[in-house]
Structures are given as structure tokens and as C-alpha cells.
Amino acid sequence: MVKEIVVVGSGLAGSMVAHFLQETCHVTVICKGGKANSNSMLAQGGIAVALREDDTFQSHLKNTLEAGSFYNDRKNTALLVKTGPKVIKELISQGLTFDQDETGHLAYGLEGAHDIPRILHAKGDQTGQVVTEFSQSRLDKVDWIEHAQVIDLLVNELGQCTGVTYLDQRNQLQQINGDKIILATGGVGGLFPLSSNDLTVTGVGIALAKRNQVEVKDLEFVQFHPTLLTKNGKCYGLVSEAVRGAGAVLVDETGRLIMKDRHVRQDLAPRDVISRILSQELEQGHDIYLDISKVENFEKKFPQITANLFKQGIPFQTTNKIPVRPGAHFIMGGILTDSYGQTSMPNLYAVGEVACTGVHGANRLASNSLLECLVFATRVSEHILQASQSVSIAKNERLVKKQPEKFHLPNKELLQDRAWQAIGIERKRTDLIDFLHWLSGYHYTYIPTDLTKQEAELADLCCVAEEIARAALARPISIGAHFIKGE
Numbered sequence: 027m028v029k030e031i032v033v034v035g036s037g038l039a040g041s042m043v044a045h046f047l048q049e050t051c052h053v054t055v056i057c058k059g060g061k062a063n064s065n066s067m068l069a070q071g072g073i074a075v076a077l078r079e080d081d082t083f084q085s086h087l088k089n090t091l092e093a094g095s096f097y098n099d100r101k102n103t104a105l106l107v108k109t110g111p112k113v114i115k116e117l118i119s120q121g122l123t124f125d126q127d128e129t130g131h132l133a134y135g136l137e138g139a140h141d142i143p144r145i146l147h148a149k150g151d152q153t154g155q156v157v158t159e160f161s162q163s164r165l166d167k168v169d170w171i172e173h174a175q176v177i178d179l180l181v182n183e184l185g186q187c188t189g190v191t192y193l194d195q196r197n198q199l200q201q202i203n204g205d206k207i208i209l210a211t212g213g214v215g216g217l218f219p220l221s222s223n224d225l226t227v228t229g230v231g232i233a234l235a236k237r238n239q240v241e242v243k244d245l246e247f248v249q250f251h252p253t254l255l256t257k258n259g260k261c262y263g264l265v266s267e268a269v270r271g272a273g274a275v276l277v278d279e280t281g282r283l284i285m286k287d288r289h290v291r292q293d294l295a296p297r298d299v300i301s302r303i304l305s306q307e308l309e310q311g312h313d314i315y316l317d318i319s320k321v322e323n324f325e326k327k328f329p330q331i332t333a334n335l336f337k338q339g340i341p342f343q344t345t346n347k348i349p350v351r352p353g354a355h356f357i358m359g360g361i362l363t364d365s366y367g368q369t370s371m372p373n374l375y376a377v378g379e380v381a382c383t384g385v386h387g388a389n390r391l392a393s394n395s396l397l398e399c400l401v402f403a404t405r406v407s408e409h410i411l412q413a414s415q416s417v418s419i420a421k422n423e424r425l426v427k428k429q430p431e432k433f434h435l436p437n438k439e440l441l442q443d444r445a446w447q448a449i450g451i452e453r454k455r456t457d458l459i460d461f462l463h464w465l466s467g468y469h470y471t472y473i474p475t476d477l478t479k480q481e482a483e484l485a486d487l488c489c490v491a492e493e494i495a496r497a498a499l500a501r502p503i504s505i506g507a508h509f510i511k512g513e
């Protein structure tokens with residue numbers, strides 16, 4: 027029997043699952059924006075994979091565990107780095123092209139906390155776009171529902187997931203049922219005032235999980251990237267770590283080398299270490315720049331970043347300086363899954379950044395996330411193809427049952443600012459308690475049936491903020507990206 031599959035999210039994780047399942051199942055992909063709205067499309071750095079002759083999966087594993095403060099799920103992490111080369115080789119054999127060196131072999135870049143150059147790029151800094159578009163270009167049997175914002179899960183009387191509800195392009199409430207529902211909705215960037223994420227990425231997966239008692243894990247581990255391009259206090263995209271890998275250094279307004287003597291790896295120290303140092307520099311009133319004067323062929327190596335700098339009117343060609351600040355980038359935690367993407371709710375899967383497979387531990391190693399999307403999309407698809415049973419799709423009980431409740435939501439900018447203070451780069455126990463107290467004055471727990479997309483998104487953000495704050499409070503010790511300052 028052909029299975030009805032609903033995939034939520036058009037990033038790399040969602041597109042790959044849809045690709046693997048489209049031959050044997052009927053697949054519908056729902057996404058909040060257009061197909062191209064995702065963090066996957068923005069990924070500049072590349073894909074980490076132990077393919078080089080002098081590299082080993084053990085070395086990749088070691089670096090991943092080190093970056094994750096050894097908090098990683100060992101089994102899934104080993105799976106990631108061991109399966110990675112096979113998955114990448116398959117994509118190459120299917121026509122995906124990665125950048126090559128002068129001799130015609132794959133070119134490997136170096137990024138922070140990797141012992142060896144093992145980062146594959148496609149069209150320089152356009153890796154995410156190239157790989158995601160390659161994946162989407164093969165989706166010829168899939169139905170798309172674009173500009174549709176998923177707001178809740180449908181669950182039958184047996185506690186099985188049977189579909190989702192969403193607000194369509196005209197803000198009308200709709201539902202879609204499926205035998206298997208796959209959440210590939212990405213991270214939580216929209217919760218913070220400065221974020222590298224696509225605007226559609228606002229933590230819905232975690233909110234859906236919490237509203238429906240699906241288990242989540244490790245939400246306190248949010249990665250802040252040190253170098254978001256900023257102008258007048260606003261973020262205009264990311265300046266990849268690869269730029270520092272190519273020789274750029276962090277300086278203040280006087281040209282002082284910020285990372286000198288602050289860490290053995292200096293400008294290639296782990297992201298959380300650099301972000302904290304930069305946050306302190308900002309508190310002391312300094313401006314922060316990436317000095318790119320030592321980067322050879324900057325414009326050729328980083329065409330997407332260059333185009334963005336021109337677009338934002340940054341005079342980097344004359345100054346050799348790019349203004350940057352740290353901001354929210356990635357969440358290591360998410361919906362708890364097993365190694366096949368199964369969540370604690372039957373028939374509900376999670377894959378990509380929204381999932382917590384434990385492969386990133388307490389902090390993600392650079393360029394491991396696209397690899398996670400690829401490896402675990404394969405696993406989810408294998409599992410679904412092997413599962414013989416199809417669930418009985420219940421009537422849309424949730425939609426009918428849920429009584430409209432009065433929302434009381436904070437102003438979005440205020441929520442973001444308070445989130446930055448309480449659950450940003452450095453956290454304090456007292457701030458976390460205050461933040462939770464402040465949130466408790468609002469009402470965002472249930473989704474009523476007559477709400478706008480903006481209200482639904484804000485309710486999701488509140489829900490995610492609360493969960494991150496609770497998780498942070500429950501971990502009084504600093505580890506990885508979670509940093510607790512004294513009282």
C-alpha cells in the first residue's frame with residue numbers, strides 16, 4: 027500500500043527525505059515560505075566528511091566529540107562520521123559537484139576545531155544552496171504546499187500522529203493527514219534579535235512537541251556564531267568561519283588582535299569561546315571587525331559573502347574590514363529521536379536541526395550539520411520504507427476539540443531582547459528565573475483555531491523561550507555552548 031507521507035520543511039533534511047520516499051510513497055512537502063526559504067540554502071561553510079586519504083572517521087569522531095564536550099551520543103555520532111563518506115560518495119556519483127583543487131581532486135577546507143582540512147565546498151561559499159537545490163531538483167513526484175505555516179499536530183485516540191494543521195496562503199486553517207509525519211522544520215534562530223537564520227525558522231518543531239507531549243532534549247545548548255555581518259545593530263547574514271580558516275582575524279576598532287593569547291587555536295577557537303570573548307568586548311564598548319587583509323582571493327573564494335557585502339554597502343575593498351557581532355546560529359538540542367528519527371510519538375519523525383540525535387553533544391563542530399541532514403534523512407527513509415503498517419487516520423479531533431482560548435502575547439522585539447539577556451551567550455540563574463516569571467504573565471500555551479500566522483509564530487517563540495530557559499536552569503554547570511555565570 028502506498029504510504030501517505032507529510033514532510034514539514036523544505037531544507038536539506040526535508041528535501042532529502044522526500045527524495046528517498048517519492049518513488050514508493052505519496053509525499054507532500056509543506057513549507058512556511060517558498061521552497062528556497064531555509065537555513066540549508068544559507069549554509070556557506072560546507073560539509074565535513076572524512077574522505078581524504080590521510081583522514082579517518084576516527085579523527086572526525088574525535089573532533090566532533092571534543093567540540094561537543096564529550097556530551098554526544100556516542101553511537102549516533104559514530105554513525106554520522108562513519109556513514110558520511112558513503113552518503114557523500116553516492117551524491118557525487120548522482121551528479122552533485124563539489125569544488126576541486128588544481129589537480130582535479132576534491133578540495134578540502136579547514137575550519138575551527140577540525141584537526142585536518144575535511145570540509146567540502148560547492149561553488150565556494152554556496153554549498154548549502156548547491157546541495158539543497160540539487161536535492162530539490164530531483165523531487166519530480168512530490169506535491170508541494172508552499173507559504174503554509176504548520177501550527178499543530180493531529181493525534182488520534184491511540185496517541186499516534188496522523189497529520190498536521192496549517193494556515194494556508196490566505197490564512198485559512200487547513201489540515202493534511204498522513205501515515206508518517208516528518209518534521210524537518212530547523213532551529214530556533216527567530217527567537218533572538220541577532221540571528222543568522224532564515225526568517226521562517228522560528229522553533230515550531232519544539233513548540234509542536236511541547237504542546238503534544240513529545241519528548242525534547244538538550245534545549246539549553248544553543249550555538250552562537252561569532253561573526254554575523256552587522257550594520258547599525260542589525261544582522262545581514264553570516265560571515266562564515268571559513269573566512270577565518272582562510273586567514274581573516276578578529277580585531278577591534280584600533281586593529282588590536284582580539285583572539286591573540288586568548289586561546290591556543292586563536293581565531294579558530296570553538297565558536298562558544300569566541301562568542302563569549304566578543305560579547306565581553308562589546309560590553310566594554312569595542313567594535314568588532316574581521317580583518318581580511320591576509321585572505322588571498324577573498325572575492326573569488328567567497329562570492330556569496332562578497333555579493334552580500336556589496337549589497338549592504340560595506341566598503342571592505344578599501345578598509346579590508348567587515349563589521350561583525352555574535353548572534354544565534356544553531357541549536358544542538360531538539361525533539362529527541364532514535365537513530366532512525368523516530369520521536370516519542372508513534373508515526374512522528376524528526377530530522378535535521380529540529381531533531382536531537384545527540385550527534386552534536388553540547389556544541390556542534392563546524393560543518394557537521396549538513397552532514398547530519400544527509401545521513402539521518404537516509405535513516406528516516408529506510409525506516410519508513412521498512413515499516414509495513416499504515417495507521418488508521420482518525421478524524422481531525424484536535425481541530426474540533428480545541429476550544430479557542432484568549433491569547434496574551436508579548437511584543438516580539440521585547441521577547442527577543444529579553445531572550446537575548448536571559449538565554450543568550452552568557453546566562454545567570456537569577457535572570458533565567460526572572461525571564462520565566464515574566465513569560466508566565468503571558469498566555470501562549472494552546473493554539474486557538476482563529477489566529478493569524480504572526481500570532482502562531484509568536485506563541486511558538488514564547489514556548490521555545492520557556493523550554494530553553496527551563497533547560498538552562500536545570501543545568502547549573504557550564505558545558506559546551508551553555509555558559510552559566512555566577513548569580
Ligand SMILES: Cc1cc2nc3c(=O)[nH]c(=O)nc-3n(C[C@H](O)[C@H](O)[C@H](O)COP(=O)(O)OP(=O)(O)OC[C@H]3O[C@@H](n4cnc5c(N)ncnc54)[C@H](O)[C@@H]3O)c2cc1C
Pocket residue numbers: 034035036037038039040056057058059061063064065066067068069070071072073074153154174175176177210211212213222223224226227228229230263264355356377378379380392393394395396397399
Ligand atoms: C547562515 C548559516 C550558515 C550555515 N553554514 C553551515 C555550514 O556551512 N555547514 C553546516 O553543516 N551547517 C551550516 N549551517 C547549519 C545548517 O545550515 C542547518 O543546521 C541545516 O541546514 C538545517 O537543515 P534543516 O533541513 O534541518 O532545516 P532548514 O534548512 O532550516 O529548513 C527548515 C524548513 O522548515 C520550514 N519551516 C519552519 N517552520 C515551519 C512551519 N511552521 N510550517 C512549515 N514549514 C516550516 C522552513 O521554512 C524551512 O523550509 C548554517 C546555518 C546558517 C543559518
